[in-house]
Amino acid sequence: MVLKVFFPSCCSSADSGILIGRWISEQNSAVILAVVHFPFIPVQVKQYLGEVQHVSKVSVSVIGSWSNSKQEKEESLSEFLEDLGTIFCHEPWIQISKEGDSKFWSCSTLQKHSKNPQEEEIILVYYDQCKVMLSHLHPPLDTAGQRAEDASKLSAIFDTVARSQVLFMTDRYDEGPIKLTHWQSDGVEASIIVELLKQASVPACMLLTFLLSLVSGICRSRVLKFWPLSFLWSKLSTCEQLGHRLQHLQVISSNKKAQNQNQLMRKANIFVSLLIDVALGILLMSWLYRKNRIGHLADTLIPVADHVAEELQDLLQWLMGAPAGLKMNRALDQVLGRFFLYHIHLWISYIHLLSPFIEMILWYVGLSACLGLTVALCILSDIIALLTFHIYCFYVYGARLYCLKIYGLSSLWRLFRGKKWNVLRQRVDSCSYDLDQLFIGTLLFTILLFLLPTTALYYLVFTLLRLLVVIVQGLIHLLVDLIDSLPLYSLILRLCRSYRLAAGVKFRVLEQQDGKPLRLLMQINPLSYGGVIQTYRLPTYSCYPRDSWASLCKKLFLGELIYPWKHKGDKQN
Amino acid sequence: MAEERRFRSASGVPIALRRRQHSASCRELAVRGPRLQLRSLSAATSAVWLAAYGLFALSENSMVLSAAILITLIGLIIYLHFVKIDQESLLVIGSLGIQVTSSYASGKESTTFIEMGQVKDVVINEAIHMQKVIYYLCILLQDPEDPQGVSEVVPLFQSSKPRLDCLIEVYKSCQEILEQRKTAPQSS
Numbered sequence: 001m002v003l004k005v006f007f008p009s010c011c012s013s014a015d016s017g018i019l020i021g022r023w024i025s026e027q028n029s030a031v032i033l034a035v036v037h038f039p040f041i042p043v044q045v046k047q048y049l050g051e052v053q054h055v056s057k058v059s060v061s062v063i064g065s066w067s068n069s070k071q072e073k074e075e076s077l078s079e080f081l082e083d084l085g086t087i088f089c090h091e092p093w094i095q096i097s098k099e100g101d102s103k104f105w106s107c108s109t110l111q112k113h114s115k116n117p118q119e120e121e122i123i124l125v126y127y128d129q130c131k132v133m134l135s136h137l138h139p140p141l142d143t144a145g146q147r148a149e150d151a152s153k154l155s156a157i158f159d160t161v162a163r164s165q166v167l168f169m170t171d172r173y174d175e176g177p178i179k180l181t182h183w184q185s186d187g188v189e190a191s192i193i194v195e196l197l198k199q200a201s202v203p204a205c206m207l208l209t210f211l212l213s214l215v216s217g218i219c220r221s222r223v224l225k226f227w228p229l230s231f232l233w234s235k236l237s238t239c240e241q242l243g244h245r246l247q248h249l250q251v252i253s254s255n256k257k258a259q260n261q262n263q264l265m266r267k268a269n270i271f272v273s274l275l276i277d278v279a280l281g282i283l284l285m286s287w288l289y290r291k292n293r294i295g296h297l298a299d300t301l302i303p304v305a306d307h308v309a310e311e312l313q314d315l316l317q318w319l320m321g322a323p324a325g326l327k328m329n330r331a332l333d334q335v336l337g338r339f340f341l342y343h344i345h346l347w348i349s350y351i352h353l354l355s356p357f358i359e360m361i362l363w364y365v366g367l368s369a370c371l372g373l374t375v376a377l378c379i380l381s382d383i384i385a386l387l388t389f390h391i392y393c394f395y396v397y398g399a400r401l402y403c404l405k406i407y408g409l410s411s412l413w414r415l416f417r418g419k420k421w422n423v424l425r426q427r428v429d430s431c432s433y434d435l436d437q438l439f440i441g442t443l444l445f446t447i448l449l450f451l452l453p454t455t456a457l458y459y460l461v462f463t464l465l466r467l468l469v470v471i472v473q474g475l476i477h478l479l480v481d482l483i484d485s486l487p488l489y490s491l492i493l494r495l496c497r498s499y500r501l502a503a504g505v506k507f508r509v510l511e512q513q514d515g516k517p518l519r520l521l522m523q524i525n526p527l528s529y530g531g532v533i534q535t536y537r538l539p540t541y542s543c544y545p546r547d548s549w550a551s552l553c554k555k556l557f558l559g560e561l562i563y564p565w566k567h568k569g570d571k572q573n
Numbered sequence: 574m575a576e577e578r579r580f581r582s583a584s585g586v587p588i589a590l591r592r593r594q595h596s597a598s599c600r601e602l603a604v605r606g607p608r609l610q611l612r613s614l615s616a617a618t619s620a621v622w623l624a625a626y627g628l629f630a631l632s633e634n635s636m637v638l639s640a641a642i643l644i645t646l647i648g649l650i651i652y653l654h655f656v657k658i659d660q661e662s663l664l665v666i667g668s669l670g671i672q673v674t675s676s677y678a679s680g681k682e683s684t685t686f687i688e689m690g691q692v693k694d695v696v697i698n699e700a701i702h703m704q705k706v707i708y709y710l711c712i713l714l715q716d717p718e719d720p721q722g723v724s725e726v727v728p729l730f731q732s733s734k735p736r737l738d739c740l741i742e743v744y745k746s747c748q749e750i751l752e753q754r755k756t757a758p759q760s761s
Binding site for chain 1: 686
């Protein structure tokens, strides 16, 4: 059976000593964590290892000896090291020795109770201790659940190094009985900025929690729950976005420390995403208010609304004539056309009533862009919805008329054939009608049938306009969702410290020499960018699309009202 | 020791198989495809630029020329970095696992390491591809619940597509190492 020794590359130039680490017998591999140098007292070493084992729950023990001789091989040292094998009895006792500056080390094992006395092959795998300790191994996404019990061999090694952090806390400047060499033995690294931030974050979190509780208390108060206001809040996407961001702030400012890697990354992602959002929002605000661009925007708003209304009026005049060469029913055409024209006239009057206040309203509303770019985009989407409210009304009128007509036609068609819809049994049954019922039914059927093209044309035109507005709003919401759900911290981590997010490992074969063990270098294989986004995506509040294409077409044909974008809080109907 | 032999791919292109034995339980097999030829590169660039000059002569808009240069540069970078695979290699380390590496023409290397515990076997499969029947080497992964089942099939050498004679060499080398794990009594 092949013996695998994982040796940290930071200990390659360490002085002679004994090796401490973990022996994983089921994989026949030894993970070396540090080198203890002479002089030491074996009892103290065992005591120290017992303490480390108690704190880190990793079965650390002395597993071998390491000799680094600058000159030729010293016989006395090698005998001394073999004798150490009897003091720290460990099965098997691994002996690694390096001569001078040679790259090729010799590695042998001493087995006292060996059943198979043949020479087993040894593979020496170098690993970067710092990177392996900080890295987080991601299991393959599809089998994350099943393979949890059958932990892979590599995750055991990563686990061992990560949990032995307490071993790496003592460096060579500490006055202790044990002198160790590991990746931090030249001095424990720490960053002042990180420590300062950690100290400052506690009061900042408490302040934020207090402010958030105030804000959510106001939001939940009874004043804002009256019927017209609550209906308005549910329709405006700005309120949804603000509520979503409030939730995010609550997650960040909670006092509980993150339990595992996923929660920590989620907090960090939300924090960075909020920061970038607010920064972009402030940038947008400064651009808007610099040359009074917002004033110009407000000035062009009314002419644009007027222009849209004029275009609609032209469209209706076209429909009231002979649109695309089709011949309409004159009377119905005139009635519908005049009805919609009057609506547009009302709408224009309302807009002109509001025009002196528009600039002021827009100026104050534009200030809320400092809450984030997503909020600004949501406000834009809401303004578009408000400005095209008349198109929405026309769509509803046209759809309702068309829907009534279609249902009337289908029911009278059944009467024409002598059938009836049985509501109890939810099916079509035959029925015998009286003569006068049949007569009136057929008359009405004919009238509805010949009036169908006119209604259908109005419905078609207004549905297309409504779909256009819905597509524009949908694109804006797509952008908002993208900004909301992108895990920016994880992406930046993948760019700058790619070893922290590991998808696996890769091995590189180093120079070999006959008779010496096989030398491999283990490097961390980082997660791909697509994998990072898939693993750490933040959940959003909307899911599209609500209907499949087939049901959408069916609804359009029957004249049912369509609401293409669903929010998670909506009840299913 | 290393040795190199020439073979042909499924579409007739000459490829080279290089075998290196690092130790008794570690072997590396690399299939190298043909490098990017200067001829084809110049032909493609000249075609794009001739088309751009033709459009420029018709439309008198110099944006066409800059657009053509940009398209050529970006297309070349995308081709070298994401499409053109120079070498595909298989590193089999008995008792550790199998590592599959693809090296692109721009120097990028994409690696996957499969642990030995997950590998059930390495086999040669047949596939019907358009009007041809081609052979390909694949790794069968063990299903953790069902000891006899296969959870996934990982195809190898997909861009160089060697023919059966080359695949047989690779198969024999892999099986020699995989057999060692069956003879070892203690294995997880």
